[in-house]
Amino acid sequence: MRVLNFSAGPAALPLPVLEQVQAELSDWQGGGMSVMEISHRSKAFIRVAEEAEQELRALLAIPANYKVLFLQGGASGQFAAIPMNLAAADATVDYINTGNWSKKAIGEAKNHCVRVNVAADAGGAYTDVPPESAWQRSEGAAYLHYTPNETIGGVAFPFIPQTGGVPLVADFSSSILSEPLDVSRFGLIYAGAQKNIGPSGLVVVIVRDDLLDRARKTTPSIWNYKQMAAEGSMSNTPPTFGWYMAGLVFKWVRETGGLAAMAERNRRKAAMLYEAIDGSGFYRNPVAKPCRSIMNVPFTLAKPELDKAFLSEAQKAGLVNLEGHRSVGGMRASIYNAMPPEGVATLVSFMREFERKNG
Numbered sequence: 001m002r003v004l005n006f007s008a009g010p011a012a013l014p015l016p017v018l019e020q021v022q023a024e025l026s027d028w029q030g031g032g033m034s035v036m037e038i039s040h041r042s043k044a045f046i047r048v049a050e051e052a053e054q055e056l057r058a059l060l061a062i063p064a065n066y067k068v069l070f071l072q073g074g075a076s077g078q079f080a081a082i083p084m085n086l087a088a089a090d091a092t093v094d095y096i097n098t099g100n101w102s103k104k105a106i107g108e109a110k111n112h113c114v115r116v117n118v119a120a121d122a123g124g125a126y127t128d129v130p131p132e133s134a135w136q137r138s139e140g141a142a143y144l145h146y147t148p149n150e151t152i153g154g155v156a157f158p159f160i161p162q163t164g165g166v167p168l169v170a171d172f173s174s175s176i177l178s179e180p181l182d183v184s185r186f187g188l189i190y191a192g193a194q195k196n197i198g199p200s201g202l203v204v205v206i207v208r209d210d211l212l213d214r215a216r217k218t219t220p221s222i223w224n225y226k227q228m229a230a231e232g233s234m235s236n237t238p239p240t241f242g243w244y245m246a247g248l249v250f251k252w253v254r255e256t257g258g259l260a261a262m263a264e265r266n267r268r269k270a271a272m273l274y275e276a277i278d279g280s281g282f283y284r285n286p287v288a289k290p291c292r293s294i295m296n297v298p299f300t301l302a303k304p305e306l307d308k309a310f311l312s313e314a315q316k317a318g319l320v321n322l323e324g325h326r327s328v329g330g331m332r333a334s335i336y337n338a339m340p341p342e343g344v345a346t347l348v349s350f351m352r353e354f355e356r357k358n359g
């Protein structure tokens with residue numbers, strides 16, 4: 001029996017995709033082998049890879065002057081790859097700190113750049129996005145990095161930063177494909193796959209052509225954007241199974257109505273959950289309303305001593321992985337694309353009933 005899985009990642013995947021994978025697992029396209037067992041250089045796999053890229057390009061309306069790369073090393077690998085590809089060691093780079101993941105990106109950048117300027121810091125509690133007017137950006141920065149959706153704190157940017165000529169770099173790991181996006185506003189977008197794209201092991205990078213010539217000589221080949229773009233992301237063996245599944249997820253998003261429909265569905269889901277939280281005296285979400293994530297909804301109980309009971313009763317009701325991140329405690333419901341609205345409605349009913357019994 002399938003449960004309602006609120007995991008932050010690796011996260012729930014669309015059931016029709018899993019069923020297709022299951023149906024064709026041992027004999028993919030009549031070849032008598034699984035897709036995992038064929039060469040990444042075979043015509044059949046190259047077609048899988050190209051189709052996945054085309055689907056993603058269509059979904060996000062990615063302009064022709066951007067490359068799409070399917071890499072390894074997760075989003076954390078990109079924390080290092082970005083400075084190595086886009087900034088000289090003595091360049092200044094700007095970062096906005098709105099949560100644990102921005103902080104990690106900043107920490108890694110410090111290993112690769114002498115001057116890492118934190119232009120704005122939501123500091124400590126992470127419940128807000130500092131207004132752009134207050135940012136202390138540096139003159140001539142190589143890029144500005146931010147995290148549009150902080151997976152742990154549930155903090156999302158309600159705007160896309162205006163950086164003029166400075167390339168804007170964004171970690172969309174936990175919000176890619178949740179709504180339409182104007183890719184042309186960015187120099188580089190990256191996202192680990194394990195939330196809205198597919199299984200873990202893959203990170204998607206969308207990078208503007210004019211940024212491909214800046215890599216340091218010491219940049220590892222597998223993370224060198226120019227080299228990977230020239231070699232179709234296959235300088236070495238890519239994670240073929242994840243790539244194939246990503247293609248199926250992209251197709252599922254298109255068949256579900258594309259990003260506009262996904263956004264409407266996601267906003268409806270999030271509204272249901274935040275209304276339930278705000279309308280109760282028992283649950284609480286600390287994030288400033290304009291900055292609330294539609295993908296990750298953390299909440300606490302008025303009686304933290306009931307956390308364990310909440311989690312175990314939820315589990316019995318088929319609602320799993322609601323425990324908050326170890327660094328913040330409480331609960332967190334991650335409601336990515338694959339979580340249907342009925343799943344969120346079931347969670348809301350459970351929460352109301354739990355409050356009625358224990359509140």
Ligand code: PMP
Nearest residue numbers: 074075076077101151173174192
């Ligand atoms: N950035 C964000 C916003 C994330 O949510 C995560 C993982 N949850 C990461 C980066 C790190 O991703 P990975 O584990 O793929 O390195």
